[in-house]
Amino acid sequence: MILGITGAFGCGKSSVLAVFSARGWRTADADRLCHELYAGGSELAADLVKRWGAGILLPSGEVDRRRLASIVFEDQAELDALTALLYPRLAGRLDLFIDECRRDGTDAAIEIPLLYEAGLDEKFDAVAAVWSAPEIRRERLRRKRNFSEEEIRRRESRQLAADLKLERADYGLINNGPPEELARQINLLIDQLHCHNI
Structure with missing residues (x-):
């Protein structure tokens, strides 16, 4: 089972991923993969500098993600330009991870905030x-x-609404209460997914 995990900004996706990991699932985080792509000296960093200038770099040479976000979330055309540079590379990384999990027969959960948007x-x-x-x-x-x-x-205005993500998904996890309630829902979901895989 390869499960995508998505949701709106600030809804607790990382907390969900942590529970899947604790249950023995392999996990990946698109934000972390993107962070690796933004590393100093990377091909992506060079392309971003061509588009927005060296002012988007930290002294280490790594992309300043907060600075870049302040640019792209102000203008849809700039966000589209970033997406065109970033998402093909991210998709390639995801494909490698998913292929490896499928070969190994490993259950995996992957957190991708802009899963539907991309x-x-x-x-x-x-x-x-x-x-x-x-x-x-x-x-x-x-x-x-x-x-x-x-x-x-600003960030929410550039994403699919939280309600629409919930509507489009196969499963929903409601994170309005304590961590124990979220974990209970996730454990029920994992049991249900395992039943479907038998």
Whole structure:
């Protein structure tokens, strides 16, 4: 089983991935894969500098993701340009990971925030969307990640609405309560997925 995990900004996708990992699933995180692609001296970093200049680099030569986000989330054309540079490379990394899991017969869960936006849902046997109420998501983002209300609004405006992600997914996980309740839902989902695989 290769499961895609998606959801809106701040809904707790990483927490979901951690439970899958604890249950013995192989996991991957698109944000982490992107972070590797943004490394100093990478082909992607060079292409990004050609587009937006050396001001998007940290002193280490790595791409300053916060600076880049402040550019692309202001303008849809800039976001589209980033997507065109980044997502083919990300898709290639995902394909390698998925192929390896399928060869090994290993269950895997992969977190991809923009799974539907990037048209990557066809790569998965099923998709689970994580959903949280808007006020809960915004509070998490302000408290844990120090995002301003304006930055949250800008990013959300460039993504598929949380309700639509939930509607399109094969499974839904509601993350409005304590971690134990989220873990209970995930464990039920894993048991259900294993039953379907028998």
